[in-house]
Amino acid sequence: MSAGQGMHDDPQIFLAKGLTARRNSKGKSNMPTPATGRYFLQVPGPTVVPDRVLRAMSMPLLDHRGPTFSSFAAGISQDLKKLFRTDSEVMIFPSSGTGAWQAAFCNTMSPGDTVLIPEVGMFSVLWAKNARAMGLEVVEIPGDWRSGIDASKVTQALQADTGGRIKAVLATHNETSTGVTSDIPAVRAAIDEAGHEAMLFVDSISSLAATDYRHDVWGVDVTICGSQKGFMLPPGLSFTVASPKALAARESATLPRGYFDWAPAIVAAGNGLYPYTPPVTLFYGLREAVDMLLEEGLENVFDRHARLAKATRAAVTAWGLENQSLNEGEHSNAVTAIRMPQGVDADAFRALVLDKFDMSLAAGLGKLAGQVFRIGHLGYQNDLTLMGALAGVEMGLGMAGIAHQKGGVDAAMQVFSQAANS
Amino acid sequence: MSAGQGMHDDPQIFLAKGLTARRNSKGKSNMPTPATGRYFLQVPGPTVVPDRVLRAMSMPLLDHRGPTFSSFAAGISQDLKKLFRTDSEVMIFPSSGTGAWQAAFCNTMSPGDTVLIPEVGMFSVLWAKNARAMGLEVVEIPGDWRSGIDASKVTQALQADTGGRIKAVLATHNETSTGVTSDIPAVRAAIDEAGHEAMLFVDSISSLAATDYRHDVWGVDVTICGSQKGFMLPPGLSFTVASPKALAARESATLPRGYFDWAPAIVAAGNGLYPYTPPVTLFYGLREAVDMLLEEGLENVFDRHARLAKATRAAVTAWGLENQSLNEGEHSNAVTAIRMPQGVDADAFRALVLDKFDMSLAAGLGKLAGQVFRIGHLGYQNDLTLMGALAGVEMGLGMAGIAHQKGGVDAAMQVFSQAANS
């Protein structure tokens, strides 16, 4: 592999230590088939897919170039605007979120352009890797992986860029690897304060439909999202919103686009006619998921996520464990990363919980590998599913002999009881 | 939009004329819901998804980084090798087939490299566009869109390339827009005969699992495929097989890869740990579809497709209509493109059939728009489903007042009766 190409050349960063395939199906089918009660999928994405969505996705395929599908698809795009709080079109690519990152570069940058990335965790690091893989220069603002973006440092970095080489600031709204949420309006203000022309790109992959997000009002230039988190869908779709400024940048950008060209995706958002073969079943699921979110109401969706996150943190505090997120006001509503006491292998703990209680917790990523485990509490989750999850964690801590206090589950119940009473 | 970028800047090529959204749902749901009997999806992909596959895809998501999923995913990859007849790994990207084309370029080419494309139909044209969008030079061998690849011209073109600038010959195995299948071993022989170092890239998107295909024995360097045709899956996955020679080319290639880097995809094929978030539900469907194909047996699968294609052609001949595919031995087993008499609008005919009989036929693409309609007969199809489809065509021809003879349906029945008797 040539140097500089390999954004993904180390998939082992994702490989949890200590996990082996003990939960193999005992059945005759080739399909994995857990047998004795609902499996708890408590990773921060892909999240639990609601039964309504699973059923919607099992509808037989329509002709993706026929009139029924195109009006159906165009209708979804209209409703997606409500979720992103934008009047711009929401582009859909059949790709993971990584693909949408890359699309943003291809459509707005030329080889050798520079981007500024405040490092807040693993996904900032991977975003920087993708930028380098696409031939861009990267200026990183180092971070401790426990705090959000320091807006003052963004201002400083931009002010130092007197040559105007920085084309975009890349901000992760909710850093999935650390459970830290950054203040996007503050980043916007920092750019404005510096009087710099850089665009603002935001990765909202694990924040959208879990935490308030406003593309237009916040002055974001490119918002990037995926289907498998707050959208409660299987992975397979990415979403992109581009501001007029980003679209203007497209005119002079020279990176090759091909598959990831925004132009036909914008046309498709309007008329439902996709230049490629759209993943029809995921579109069905998307329709249902968007309906569910709008039926519940976005404010209610955000309140629910805030409540689930608060209960989780109450449990963590009661256990005497440490939240990877250091600062009040930056704790994520989507995922909580919990630090293990010194010398304790987080992945061995996760393996035990999976083995004993059929619950998947998320691993520490990158330099946090083995040091933290993460509880996803976004998407199709409610008070009682989270109570089951927290009970599994508390029992697992005890069984693994990890130093902690009891009482986390009780603390979470207190949060939920108060919320339900109000 | 900058010149040369817009491979997909004309999505209207796909828009059938005369179609409006008359088949809207009458129900209260936002989902499209045809009401009075099975809808006939007779386009050459996405094809009908079998109920077994739809059910498999409705299984709740597993943790895509847990041990159950990774061993499950690795198991699929092993079986995929049987379908591509290869000992190499089968890479899976969450993308349409277009993405896999692009990945092939990114991993083996450098800016300014040249590819040779025998033009056999719309998908050759689009492939060439993608190559140009990625900054490659394209040498096209013009074609009449009614014949397969002329191997002698490939030899000539390569012999003319004394400077060795051509890095790859891009061959579409089954051209979906015309219903013509090319002889891949002959193309291989043509390259060898020319004594040229060019690699052989094959688009098997609409041929795999419908027609015999052999990556290793045929000496293919890169095979590209998608999920939504012979695989009987919804769109959303692409497949790629690379020969040792293609992998070696990767070492010196300098096009940016990022999302489409082969290296981690090959690792993932082996250990089931994907660098991106894999489309879990499509993997479930893939497992089931591969099981179905292997249970039926590949030879039986090919025989069935040959029989369905033969019956379709018998009907076309009886109707006195003309097959877009001119040459015996090149007629596709996956799709038949049928020429309309001069002055007849094929899309108006298709609209009528959809309106009256709830059947989607495929449009003519590119320069064939309005001149041909296409019957897909690949995937989850059998004798009686095709008989229903052919009856719909024959009735539609009559209702549209298109000059033809009756007897197409009878001719198809004769083919099936003989086959069933043997």
Place this chain on the structure above:
Amino acid sequence: MSAGQGMHDDPQIFLAKGLTARRNSKGKSNMPTPATGRYFLQVPGPTVVPDRVLRAMSMPLLDHRGPTFSSFAAGISQDLKKLFRTDSEVMIFPSSGTGAWQAAFCNTMSPGDTVLIPEVGMFSVLWAKNARAMGLEVVEIPGDWRSGIDASKVTQALQADTGGRIKAVLATHNETSTGVTSDIPAVRAAIDEAGHEAMLFVDSISSLAATDYRHDVWGVDVTICGSQKGFMLPPGLSFTVASPKALAARESATLPRGYFDWAPAIVAAGNGLYPYTPPVTLFYGLREAVDMLLEEGLENVFDRHARLAKATRAAVTAWGLENQSLNEGEHSNAVTAIRMPQGVDADAFRALVLDKFDMSLAAGLGKLAGQVFRIGHLGYQNDLTLMGALAGVEMGLGMAGIAHQKGGVDAAMQVFSQAANS
């Protein structure tokens, strides 16, 4: 087995000769899994269940005694009245149609009471058996199994019953075994003409939602139906409507009821609270199926069935075969029974069609066993699915060497083309 008990002691009447389990799954699962294209289920019930209904039935169970379910269930009952054209409650029992027959007796009769049954086919015979099994006397009006109910003979039989022993006339609206529909208003008129107090019981199991039916206007006292025919549901639910006269008869009737007591079923129809555990998933399916029928519109549903039946009969005539139903105006819109030429085994023919074309045709029942085969054309069927089915029959006739003319499929297409043009 004691004499007189065994209404169902001869299940072999249903066993088709010549059929063996050749279509076994080749897969690893215990589930039967046809592999190579849609299976054609052309029996007159259970009919094809639409995908919308299958999906609805896969929704997770709700508490059947909670408020959500009860209001949901009560809502269904209101809409069921529209299908039966009645202002009375529609009772639902978890049973097959046979159970609803028995419930009608238990709720309106006392041991030794007499019923009058015009014999029109196998299901009249079975109904009479059930009556005897419940301890009732049966007066049968013999029939030729090729005609509907002769209303004049009903009048005669009732006039002969000077002692008023006959409590009910049992009329099969659509005789599924012969494909003959009887004129229910004429039977009502016959009872009225005789000035007899007998109630009118109608089995609408294979007529409802396929042919016009009006409980109230036609003066029916008890209507009995099942879920697995025009309702497009799996079997498992029976429906009953009782007139005020039938409810009054309940007061003095002394046959034991228990499970089949109407009283709590009427209460449940109103408030959704069932005395037994209701088959929740079938209720989900029922909701969806009723929505589909009302969305299409009952008149459109009936027109569609009439068209499908007419095309089937056109094919039969063209083949030179004989319809079991003799009289114009009595041919069923739900099923056509076709006589085999003398000496030809209908069941061997059916076995061949199943083996070669994955289509299930229905057997001749009772004294018609081996002499007829039946094509079901009710429920989730449209023009092209029926064309596939008729093509399978025509091909099968040829392969079995059964004397016939070709041209049945062509004749059916002519019917559909004319209908689509109008």
Place this chain on the structure above:
Amino acid sequence: MSAGQGMHDDPQIFLAKGLTARRNSKGKSNMPTPATGRYFLQVPGPTVVPDRVLRAMSMPLLDHRGPTFSSFAAGISQDLKKLFRTDSEVMIFPSSGTGAWQAAFCNTMSPGDTVLIPEVGMFSVLWAKNARAMGLEVVEIPGDWRSGIDASKVTQALQADTGGRIKAVLATHNETSTGVTSDIPAVRAAIDEAGHEAMLFVDSISSLAATDYRHDVWGVDVTICGSQKGFMLPPGLSFTVASPKALAARESATLPRGYFDWAPAIVAAGNGLYPYTPPVTLFYGLREAVDMLLEEGLENVFDRHARLAKATRAAVTAWGLENQSLNEGEHSNAVTAIRMPQGVDADAFRALVLDKFDMSLAAGLGKLAGQVFRIGHLGYQNDLTLMGALAGVEMGLGMAGIAHQKGGVDAAMQVFSQAANS
């Protein structure tokens, strides 16, 4: 309604007070669609249907009289014998469990025959009602609804029956309304000790596949069961096993049978050819559910249920609440009924829990209405789903202001931790 007919004439016994339809769908569909996370169905049946079973039931219908279905159905019956621990055939009726009770009477009794029923709770009372509805005499052994069957009283009652009028002793294995399990071998011994000819009928509806049960070894004459509890299926099927003695009784019994005749059901168990239209989709689900139980292993299934029940009781004890079941050794592994403190309305509590936490608990039935609530912990349940449920109960107790101690959830965790460690 005539006296003595109305076993089910009071459906209000099932109607929980205080519940109104607040959880109505907010969507556009007619289907109930809870929106914000998994709904907790913690009633003792219908229980949660596993996704595997829901998927199996969505398979398209096969011809129920064709060879594939009959061999498929016969195969299920063979495996059902393993669950009932019997060499006799397991009969299947499309009915609720009530229907199977009635079938047992119809096939073994004559009008005026006598049965002996030890009253252990609501379902004994309903069984007695059904017996009277069928014209039988009932001798009841009064009970306190807090204990199991007192075998010595069975002996006494039988010894007092010097005329041999008692034909059967009706024993409820697990009384769903009270959470008390009776000792069936002790009842058998009591009959034997009395030297009485009475048969032993056992209702295993809520015990089978949750608690050890052995039809043959325990000397049971008729076992009755349903699909919607330990079988993890939707309601709609009942199961019956009859001993040779019960089958012999059938010869002279004179109650009318009709629909509920055992003879054809036994034939069908052997050859898969049902005299009525079998509920095909429930058979699909049954196949999958039986596979799941046998894959897990019956001993493991029973151990899991015992563990879930033990944890529930530990919580009840910690809360300082009273178990309706009084005696150690009789506590149910399937359901726990919990007494509310004097003056507290259990149904208002249940309504609050449903409203606040989307969890359905079961009501007190009959004379326990309003006094107890019940937690179902059978079927597709595991440690964490139950922890979620118990947390919901503990939070609800606090919010409703019901006197209790905290610590129930902690106590349950202790049980599960110990079990997981062993």
